[in-house]
Amino acid sequence: MNFTKFPRRNYLQGPTPIEPMPALSKVLGKDVNLYIKRDDLLPGAGGGNKTRKLEFCMADALEKKANAIITCGAVQSNHARLTASWSAKEGLDCHLVLEERVKGSYKTDASGNNFLFELLGVKSITVVAGGSDMMAEMGKKADELTAAGQKPYIIPGGASNTIGATGYAACAEEMMTQLNDMRLKINHIVVPSGSAGTHAGMVVGMTGVNGNIPISGVNVSRAKNVQEDIVYKLAVDTAERLDIKGGVKREDIVCFDQYVGPGYSIPTDAMVEAVKLFAKNEAILLDPVYSGKTAAGLIDIVRKGHFSKGSNVLFLHTGGSPALYAYMDTFRQ
Structure with a gap:
């Protein structure tokens, strides 16, 4: 993929880390190896995707x-x-x-x-x-x-337009370079799916580098069919912008909508558990709206045996921890 034809600022300071999460993997006890891409460590006031x-x-x-x-x-x-x-x-x-x-x-x-x-x-x-x-x-x-x-x-x-989603096509390329350098085979990637730019960009980028790693989004607001249609449309338009031959396939867009709860930004017990599990076992702070609900989805589908034993699953952490401080009462109940 050629990103040089687009105007771009130099906000990044190199690739964000990919780290194993052995303690959390052990707590879940399903013989699935969890990894995390730390986009919460991106520059900017408080970091995030x-x-x-x-x-x-x-x-x-x-x-x-x-x-x-x-x-x-x-x-x-x-x-x-x-x-x-x-x-x-x-x-x-x-x-x-x-x-x-x-x-x-x-x-x-x-x-x-x-x-x-x-x-x-x-x-x-x-x-x-x-x-x-x-x-x-x-x-x-x-x-x-x-x-x-x-x-x-x-x-x-x-x-979350084609301009913004291009940033996550570039992230997918960055990720594949890291995985190749680490000699790390990832079987599945889990991402938040909200305004759709991150999810769409990742699918487009993975297609563009022939990464062949399935990507699942965990919805934070909409029903599955609605969200998948939004992600797919943006992915198609972004692939066209990047001149990716063949574009993206509809079946490449997969969402889980069971973890939204009562609605966008409204806390759930599963989100609270996920935030606490990540903090206590891996010293990683999630946020209560996006990464927290996505992590709740990841934890649940691991517990339900969605991934085969021995799988390596990568969680994209999109940041947002400053929002935690507006939800203190939720976590202290």
Whole structure:
């Protein structure tokens, strides 16, 4: 795959580690060897997967001479935090449109990412009701900024368009280089599946390098059929952008939707258990919305014997631990 034809910032500081998780593997007791790709260690204020996507999105914004960035997310959005982070580094104004997916969940004095938006100098925060048309809401802010003489650039939620997903196609290539260097055979990869850019990009990248490693997404919000269709469409468009011959196949997009619980960002007992298991056994912090629910799915399907004995399974940790501090009561119950 040739990424040199796209504008790209140099936010990464080399590959993120791939580490074994022997203690957690032993606790689960199913003769499945768990590994983790530590994208929680990516640069940016608090780390996380969106830095890979923003390398491409922010470069596109700068090439278009933008001086203000607009993006959206939930009230504790990791993507919003990292967009604010890289906007600050680039000297660009950052404006956030936050969707209150759980009524009453936005609090101006909240901890977690909410507090970090303040520290990172976000210029404005607009809170809209759950179910709002987020592109339309960001369009309103763009019109307002344009009328004030600024040149805004809109990054969609999760930076999950073909530009952002390109960052995870590049991640798949990075991962395969690491696995080859480590002489480590991975039988399956498990990733979070939310706004779809990470999941789609990984499938596209794995196709592009002929990695032939199956990838499963664990949904954090939508039903299986809906999520798979969203991921597939973005994967097809991203593969076309990268000139990948043959594109991606529909059967390559697989999601598990049993671990969403009552809804996006709403805690589940399985998520709490997963966060505690990772912390106590591997000293790895997950987040309560994405990596926590994805880890809950990983743990459950391992326990149910989904993977054959002796399998090596790689978990993609997308970061987000700053959000933990907004959920302290959940973990202390």
